[in-house]
Amino acid sequence: MGRDALGGSLDAATKGRKDERIYLRADKAVSYGDLMEVMNTLRNAGYLKVALVGLDGRS
Template sequence: MAIRIRHADDTVLEAHEINVTPFIDVMLVLLVIFMVTAPLTTVNVPVELPSSTQQPTPRPDEPVFLTVKADHTLSLGENDVAATQLTEALNAATKGNRDERIFLRADKTVDYGTLMDVMDHLRSAGYLKVAFVTLQGGNIPARTTGATP
């Protein structure tokens, strides 16, 4: 706070001036920080993501697991099944209920084309509710994501 004394009438006046230089310095530093970090926190693919207020679907008591092994063979539950007999095996496992969700697991070495062939078999058999099973962290089963082939 500065005091200015006028010699003419001897009254004391206070100067109400604030030193804004430190404030500007701090704001410039913050601006630089945000300019550097903002491009790093954004994704370059423009997508409008939908939102959902629904709770995750609970896992059924007896889920139907279809597994694609590393050697591209299929297993339904614990039993091996040939790709040509997949429809019959699925009908037996689901008791003909095509609305039942199929939990699809695949070895991480399975190529995309093989996985799409299995999805095509499921679709042609009429099973459109497919959930992909993944692992989260170590060996802890994670949630499944429903998808339509």
């Protein structure tokens, strides 16, 4: 799924409830800039409750 489809996919998954919490997780291979672009995409789609989930470091 591309970033352009993210808002629509979340609308379908949350039944349009923009107050749903969205959990976002990324590993070290994802650049800070890419992570921020996704967060901005979520914000622009109206999803303001975004939680960052940390990885526990185990393999």
